[in-house]
Amino acid sequence: MISEVQPSAPDASADASEAGGAPQRRFGYLAVATLLVGLILGIGTGLVVPGxxxxxxxxxxxxxxxxxxxxxAQAVEMAMIAHAGSTNPDVVTLAADIATTQQGQIGYMQSWLRDWDLSPTGTAEPMAWIPGSDGSIVNGLMPGMATPEQMAALRKATGKDLDVQFLTLMRAHHVGGVHMAQEGVELSGNENVDWIAESMVTAQQGEIQLIDSLLKKAQAS
Known part of the structure; x- marks a missing residue:
């Protein structure tokens, strides 16, 4: 006689495993999804917030x-004129230092504007970024800048006259530049701008003292 095969009882342990596994898998999927969303949001924030x-x-x-x-740019032009035309070694050295330093600073400033996706030139009036600066502009020129007539005379000057004109114009130029840089430090909230403005103040104040000494010697010669 063939014995009847009794159906096996359900595996309670397997059911328990499946019952417990489903919530675990759902939790795992949820954790992965949460991480992916966080990663996407993090990347998006990293791209957007700096902008x-x-x-x-x-x-x-x-x-x-x-x-x-x-x-x-005008200081660099004046310095190049003096560097090429002066026969005074001290004036030539000063002119080279000014041209090199300020051209390098122009490079920094233009680079930051490009990094910010801004034009190197704007539509605002000069000095408009300083509150109440309307009186600082004379004939369209920022503080200390030489007039077109003064620049033309400097280009024609030679000898002692060249040295005196250059030193006189550059001193006024530096005084105006220091004023602008000090305003930049006070009003800006950008660490790069603060750094370069402070550098300008320190360097140009020191050069003003040197210019005063050289100017006195040139006028007395």
Missing amino acids: LRHPGDDSVEAGFLRDMSTHH
């Missing part, structure tokens, strides 16, 4: 960098 932190087109920082680039 939001960049100074805007009408910011103090953008205005300062644009105006100081223009201010520096």
Whole structure:
């Protein structure tokens, strides 16, 4: 006689495993999904937030960098004129230092504007980034800048006259530049702008003292 095969009883342990495994798997999927969402949001924030932190087109920082680039450009031109035409070694050395330093600073300032996706020039009036600065602009020129007539005379000058004109114009130029840089330090909230503005104040104040000494010697010769 063939014995009847009794159906085996359900495996209680397997059911328990499956019953407990489903919630665990669901928790695992949820954890992975949460991590992925966090990663995506983190990447998005990393890409977006720095852009939001960049100074805007009408910011103090953008205005300062644009105006100081223009201010520096004239100083570099004056320095190159003196470097090429002066026969005074001290004046030639000073002119080289000014041209090299300020051209390098122009490079920094223009690079930051590009990094911020801003134009190197703006539509705002010069010095508009400084509250109440309307009286600082004379004939469209920022503080200390030489007039077109003064620049033309400097290009024609030779000998002692060249040295005296250059030192006189550069002293006024530095005084105006220091004023602008001090305003930049006070008004800006950007660490790069603060750093370069403070560097300008320190360097140009020191050069003003040297210019005074050289000017006195040139005038007495």
